[in-house]
Amino acid sequence: MTNITFYVPQDAAALAVGANDVVTAIQAEAKKRQLMVNIIRNGSRGMLWLETLVEVVTPEGRVAYGPVEADDVPGLFDAGWHEGKPEHSLYHGLTEDIPYLKKQQRLTFARVGIINPLSLEDYQAHGGYEGLKKALSMAPEKIVEEVTESGLRGRGGAAFPTGIKWNTVLKAQADQKYIACNADEGDSGTFSDRMVMEGDPFTLIEGMTIAGVAVGATYGYIYLRSEYPQAADVLNKAIAIARETGWLGNDIQGSGHAFDLEVRIGAGAYICGEETSMLDSLEGKRGQVRYKPPLPALKGLFGKPTVINNVISLASVPIILAKGGAYYRDFGMGRSKGTLPFQLAGNLKQGGLVELAFGITLRELLYDFGGGSASGRPLRAVQVGGPLGAYLPESQWDIPLDYESYMKVNAMVGHGGIVAFDDTVDMAHMAEYAMEFCAVESCGKCTPCRIGAVRGTEVIQKIRQDHQREQQVHLLRDLCDTMLSGSLCALGGMTPYPVLSALEHFPQDFGLEAAPAASQA
Numbered sequence: 001m002t003n004i005t006f007y008v009p010q011d012a013a014a015l016a017v018g019a020n021d022v023v024t025a026i027q028a029e030a031k032k033r034q035l036m037v038n039i040i041r042n043g044s045r046g047m048l049w050l051e052t053l054v055e056v057v058t059p060e061g062r063v064a065y066g067p068v069e070a071d072d073v074p075g076l077f078d079a080g081w082h083e084g085k086p087e088h089s090l091y092h093g094l095t096e097d098i099p100y101l102k103k104q105q106r107l108t109f110a111r112v113g114i115i116n117p118l119s120l121e122d123y124q125a126h127g128g129y130e131g132l133k134k135a136l137s138m139a140p141e142k143i144v145e146e147v148t149e150s151g152l153r154g155r156g157g158a159a160f161p162t163g164i165k166w167n168t169v170l171k172a173q174a175d176q177k178y179i180a181c182n183a184d185e186g187d188s189g190t191f192s193d194r195m196v197m198e199g200d201p202f203t204l205i206e207g208m209t210i211a212g213v214a215v216g217a218t219y220g221y222i223y224l225r226s227e228y229p230q231a232a233d234v235l236n237k238a239i240a241i242a243r244e245t246g247w248l249g250n251d252i253q254g255s256g257h258a259f260d261l262e263v264r265i266g267a268g269a270y271i272c273g274e275e276t277s278m279l280d281s282l283e284g285k286r287g288q289v290r291y292k293p294p295l296p297a298l299k300g301l302f303g304k305p306t307v308i309n310n311v312i313s314l315a316s317v318p319i320i321l322a323k324g325g326a327y328y329r330d331f332g333m334g335r336s337k338g339t340l341p342f343q344l345a346g347n348l349k350q351g352g353l354v355e356l357a358f359g360i361t362l363r364e365l366l367y368d369f370g371g372g373s374a375s376g377r378p379l380r381a382v383q384v385g386g387p388l389g390a391y392l393p394e395s396q397w398d399i400p401l402d403y404e405s406y407m408k409v410n411a412m413v414g415h416g417g418i419v420a421f422d423d424t425v426d427m428a429h430m431a432e433y434a435m436e437f438c439a440v441e442s443c444g445k446c447t448p449c450r451i452g453a454v455r456g457t458e459v460i461q462k463i464r465q466d467h468q469r470e471q472q473v474h475l476l477r478d479l480c481d482t483m484l485s486g487s488l489c490a491l492g493g494m495t496p497y498p499v500l501s502a503l504e505h506f507p508q509d510f511g512l513e514a515a516p517a518a519s520q521a
């Protein structure tokens with residue numbers, strides 16, 4: 001009897017909707033029918049509205065069914081899903097042909113959802129470790145050059161060129177250097193770091209190892225948010241496999257290069273995603289923002305030169321080394337090179353992960369991929385780039401998503417989180433929430449943020465209650481100016497973005513006269 005192979009994701013999003021129950025149901029039903037099944041736990045394909053997305057291996061390719069619940073399983077067997085048959089309402093045809101996936105340009109996420117995350121064999125069969133193999137044969141300067149040539153900019157939010165950062169650490173003289181991976185992923189509506197760590201952990205390990213070889217760092221830390229236990233489990237298992245197989249350790253694949261790493265769990269503060277707070281937290285202190293200079297690249301973790309990069313930045317490095325910087329920079333536009341995994345969240349029919357070259361528009365993401373609002377009501381505002389990102393009204397949805405175009409309209413692409421709201425949203429309430437968030441999450445080191453966010457919350461409350469409205473709006477603008485220019489880090493310094501964009505584009509929600517139609521630039 002031949003084995004039937006099913007793929008059932010073990011990604012946290014799938015687990016949250018009962019993927020483990022689906023596995024139990026498949027095993028029980030197969031036993032009843034005397035069928036031999038082989039169930040592989042993969043990462044998510046990123047079509048979250050279809051989770052649990054079960055794939056069945058057929059001679060034509062992998063066939064998708066979703067969203068599958070445990071109760072659906074007997075009916076799916078009756079309909080012949082184990083032979084990839086189409087006679088069921090949850091049938092979607094070949095996974096690779098689903099338009100949501102087919103229209104993407106998956107570079108960093110090329111393997112996510114396809115491979116077994118903990119199979120080194122699978123990883124290498126899909127191009128894994130090609131980048132590191134190349135890097136091991138190159139001079140450190142050449143590796144850094146390749147990353148610089150790719151145009152890769154930090155995907156954690158600030159978009160700083162990765163090659164320049166690496167070069168600073170490479171040139172620093174020290175007895176010890178570190179690679180610190182920022183996996184705190186605190187932005188609202190974001191999950192790309194989690195998906196890559198759960199679905200393709202060796203990519204991150206490979207990227208960090210390449211970074212270590214490039215700058216001369218022998219040890220790395222992954223600073224992981226505590227809300228990601230599944231990612232912690234997968235990463236720890238992958239790290240153990242990499243050690244056992246000589247991809248981590250004192251002499252990586254006999255190259256003479258040493259690199260090892262470990263996962264450290266954070267404790268749930270948004271500010272610990274800010275890189276210098278993260279260093280404090282990694283050192284066992286309360287996470288508080290450090291003054292710069294010194295730059296962490298020169299004096300970072302435990303006072304040593306440290307590369308700090310986001311998960312996606314580091315996970316993009318293996319393909320850059322494997323295919324060359326020029327290949328990567330061919331995607332994108334202007335100074336925004338390569339691809340970004342956009343994360344569609346909020347009031348959308350089809351939330352999920354969409355990796356595309358920079359230059360796509362919000363409207364395309366919202367409608368061609370997101371399928372419009374989940375509520376069926378018109379979409380009204382979209383927050384891009386996390387809780388410090390601006391709210392964009394419909395008049396700005398055709399601006400190409402690239403760092404510079406967004407900066408021109410006081411918005412930011414950030415980590416690529418996109419949270420959509422329909423026309424029932426009260427934007428004055430959202431502005432108040434932005435200030436309140438800053439007040440709660442402030443590390444307290446500087447006055448504009450620590451005091452400003454509390455006063456800002458009160459001022460917006462007064463505006464909403466029509467208490468000296470005009471005067472309070474004036475005060476709010478003044479306060480935002482102070483926070484923008486006087487805060488030590490971007491938490492206080494960028495909270496004005498969501499607040500002012502709400503005020504600018506949705507004045508009627510603040511009880512003010514509607515502004516004339518907003519322009520695009």
Ligand SMILES: Cc1cc2nc3c(=O)[nH]c(=O)nc-3n(C[C@H](O)[C@H](O)[C@H](O)COP(=O)(O)O)c2cc1C
Pocket residue numbers: 153154155156157158159160182183184185186187270271272273274275276308309310311313314489490491
């Ligand atoms: C308040 C605040 C929170 C941040 N949270 C994160 C985070 O969760 N993950 C992340 O990678 N970067 C975060 N950043 C950005 C980091 O400070 C830093 O720019 C980044 O880790 C550098 O890596 P990259 O160059 O690869 O983006 C945050 C910044 C601020 C100001």
Ligand code: SF4
Pocket residue numbers: 271289441442443444445446447449450487488489490491492493
């Ligand atoms: S802006 Fe806020 S979070 Fe940043 S250093 Fe100042 S008080 Fe801390």
